[in-house]
Amino acid sequence: MSESRRKFIQQVGGGLVGLSAISLLGKFTEVEATANTEVKDKPAQIRWGMVVDMSKCKEGCTDCVQVCHSRHNVPDHGNAKDEIKWIWKAPYKNVFTSKSHRYQQQGQLEKPFLTLCNHCDEPPCVRVCPTQATFRRPDGIVQMDFHRCIGCRFCMAGCPYGSRSFNWRDPRENLKQLDPHFPTRERGVVEKCNFCAERIDQGLNPLCQEACKEGVITFGNLNDPNSEIRKLLGEKRTMQRKTELGTAPSVFYVVES
Amino acid sequence: MIYNAKVVLPILILFVVVLTYPFWQGGTEQRPEPQKPAKAAQCVEDAAWMRANHMQLLDRWRHEVVRKQERSYTSTRGQVFEKSLVNTCLDCHQKSDFCDKCHAYASVKLVCFNCHLNPELVEP
Numbered sequence: 001m002s003e004s005r006r007k008f009i010q011q012v013g014g015g016l017v018g019l020s021a022i023s024l025l026g027k028f029t030e031v032e033a034t035a036n037t038e039v040k041d042k043p044a045q046i047r048w049g050m051v052v053d054m055s056k057c058k059e060g061c062t063d064c065v066q067v068c069h070s071r072h073n074v075p076d077h078g079n080a081k082d083e084i085k086w087i088w089k090a091p092y093k094n095v096f097t098s099k100s101h102r103y104q105q106q107g108q109l110e111k112p113f114l115t116l117c118n119h120c121d122e123p124p125c126v127r128v129c130p131t132q133a134t135f136r137r138p139d140g141i142v143q144m145d146f147h148r149c150i151g152c153r154f155c156m157a158g159c160p161y162g163s164r165s166f167n168w169r170d171p172r173e174n175l176k177q178l179d180p181h182f183p184t185r186e187r188g189v190v191e192k193c194n195f196c197a198e199r200i201d202q203g204l205n206p207l208c209q210e211a212c213k214e215g216v217i218t219f220g221n222l223n224d225p226n227s228e229i230r231k232l233l234g235e236k237r238t239m240q241r242k243t244e245l246g247t248a249p250s251v252f253y254v255v256e257s
Numbered sequence: 258m259i260y261n262a263k264v265v266l267p268i269l270i271l272f273v274v275v276l277t278y279p280f281w282q283g284g285t286e287q288r289p290e291p292q293k294p295a296k297a298a299q300c301v302e303d304a305a306w307m308r309a310n311h312m313q314l315l316d317r318w319r320h321e322v323v324r325k326q327e328r329s330y331t332s333t334r335g336q337v338f339e340k341s342l343v344n345t346c347l348d349c350h351q352k353s354d355f356c357d358k359c360h361a362y363a364s365v366k367l368v369c370f371n372c373h374l375n376p377e378l379v380e381p
Contacts, residue, residue: 073374137326145323146372180343180379183372201326 047121047140048195049222049250050209051232052114057216059112062089064208064217068193071207073184075174084165086193087116087208098242114216116208117142117163117193118241118249125155125164140222140250141195151188160242161249164192222250289358294349301332301345315342315369342373351377 068074068087075084089112093100100109123142125134133148134155156164170187178184182198185191196206204210209217220229232238238252259265300307301314318340321327330338339345350356352375360367 135324139326143323147319147323178374178379180374180376183343183374186371197326201328 045138045223047222047250048119048200049140049220049229049252050116050195050206051218051229051236051238051252051254053216053218053232053236053254054111054113055254055256056214057114058214061214063213064114064211065089067207067211070177071179072182072194073171073175073179074191075171075184077169077174082168084167084171084191085163086191087114089113090115095241096239098244099239113253115161115163115241116251117195118161118247118251119193119195121248121250122246124158124160124245124247128154128158130154137197139200141197141200142192143194143197144190144192146183146185146189146191149189151190153190155190160245160247164190166190289362291356291358292351292354294351294355296349299334300349301330301336301338315346318342342369343376347376353377 065087069076072086074086077083091109092104092111092113093109095113095115119140119142121140123134123136126136126142129135130152131148131150133145133150135143135145137143151166153166156166167185167187167189171184172178175184196204196208199206205219206217209219218229218232220227222229222233224230232254233252236254237256238254240249240252243249302310307314318330319342322340328340330340332338352370356367359365
């Protein structure tokens with residue numbers, strides 16, 4: 001082999017290694033966590049969102065939970081392992097894991113907070129679903145197509161909010177009252193809050209918003225700067241759950257009045 | 258000549274007779290007759306088309322409702338219906354008198370009602 005030929009091969013090889021290193025660096029910067037503060041307003045497009053004002057929410061009241069679960073045929077199996085949840089209350093320390101500390105004001109850590117599916121702008125459950133049974137609607141609702149769910153539970157592993165439940169048992173075993181206008185699920189599928197997509201398509205607001213007598217929940221279009229929800233977000237100090245993960249939730253919380 | 262024809266031929270003929278029994282015994286008379294609903298004179302599309310294509314129609318409906326948010330169906334006659342098994346189909350038809358009759362006859366197992374609720378059993 002002549003000297004120049006050997007040199008040529010060495011240079012080409014070196015170049016290839018360099019190129020691949022550069023493209024890999026690009027990959028690393030892509031996954032860097034961001035605070036998701038970038039404004040991505042698309043006024044022509046709807047993005048449904050919700051503000052939960054916890055300063056108004058009464059302790060012990062479960063009106064929204066009851067209405068949601070009865071109208072969507074969500075069973076109560078009576079034990080934590082089989083539990084199915086669409087909307088529920090959990091202690092502050094579990095809802096805002098990254099905003100809790102041991103010297104928090106009296107009672108704050110244990111205070112029950114209303115929680116549901118966040119209908120993220122970047123939903124990890126949608127990314128991991130192998131059958132596209134979970135998908136993001138153009139209006140921002142993260143919807144499930146139960147016809148396609150194979151029960152693999154990847155979405156449950158993907159969701160950082162614990163918003164998804166698996167039907168270990170036939171839900172009809174423990175449904176005393178059935179609402180025929182909404183289907184039940186069957187054993188072996190995952191389910192979660194659907195932001196009342198069936199009502200939104202009819203121009204109605206979600207059941208939890210309607211059921212709450214205290215006005216805790218405000219529902220509306222996040223892309224419309226003149227909507228009630230955007231006005232509220234502009235006035236009050238609000239926070240989202242686990243923003244550091246870059247999921248960009250559509251559910252916001254007012255913690256103090 | 259057929260080997261052992263005296264034994265083989267009758268058995269062969271009997272076998273063919275038994276095998277073709279369903280075709281010549283007048284099976285068409287035993288066809289199920291699903292009950293016609295009293296509520297409406299016409300189905301979403303005409304009856305013959307529905308008999309042949311209802312499964313494709315229902316499959317398309319569920320896809321369009323869940324994944325495309327298209328919830329109303331305009332029939333070839335221009336009528337508008339809600340795309341819903343429970344609220345539209347079962348509003349006129351009864352599962353036990355209609356769906357089950359043919360599906361039992363054709364031995365087709367339905368999975369619709371594993372999740373969707375049969376209003377006959379729910380409402381008092």
